[in-house]
Amino acid sequence: MSHPSGILAGMGASATATFAETARVLAAVARRGGLEVPAFRSPPRLTGARRTLRRHPQGAVVSVVLRGRPFEDVAADMVDGVIAANRLSGAAAARWRPVLTAAVGEAAAPPGARRDPPCPPAASAGAPPVAGAGTLPARVLPAAARVAERQTQAA
Numbered sequence: 001m002s003h004p005s006g007i008l009a010g011m012g013a014s015a016t017a018t019f020a021e022t023a024r025v026l027a028a029v030a031r032r033g034g035l036e037v038p039a040f041r042s043p044p045r046l047t048g049a050r051r052t053l054r055r056h057p058q059g060a061v062v063s064v065v066l067r068g069r070p071f072e073d074v075a076a077d078m079v080d081g082v083i084a085a086n087r088l089s090g091a092a093a094a095r096w097r098p099v100l101t102a103a104v105g106e107a108a109a110p111p112g113a114r115r116d117p118p119c120p121p122a123a124s125a126g127a128p129p130v131a132g133a134g135t136l137p138a139r140v141l142p143a144a145a146r147v148a149e150r151q152t153q154a155a
Contacts, residue, residue, distance in 0.1 A: 060085035
């Protein structure tokens with residue numbers, strides 16, 4: 001068991017499912033735009049922190065607190081985590097924030113109203129232009145990053 005039952009007690013299953021879906025959508029948009037995809041987890045290991053970012057040679061881990069917070073705040077922290085994990089600032093961050101935020105809004109829409117995640121700005125963050133239907137070939141991730149990504153997808 002990856003989480004002691006006390007950590008998950010009191011947290012609604014819908015918040016956890018929404019967190020996982022938001023992580024998947026953000027990962028798809030970031031990957032499509034050529035950004036590094038961080039792993040997402042909850043809660044942060046640092047007691048009292050609302051959100052944290054840990055960097056590893058294999059990639060970054062964005063951790064956010066779910067319990068007792070509106071999900072809009074959690075989603076904003078996740079978007080900020082993608083931006084911080086990619087060390088985006090200034091104009092690049094300003095181009096990416098609305099794209100990632102729009103993708104999160106689509107994830108929260110009812111299933112019949114959902115569309116594909118928005119295509120990121122082609123010239124942002126030095127990413128290569130988006131090819132064809134707006135997808136880039138998947139990067140080959142190191143084993144530890146793949147494990148973290150699978151854990152995020154399983155959440």
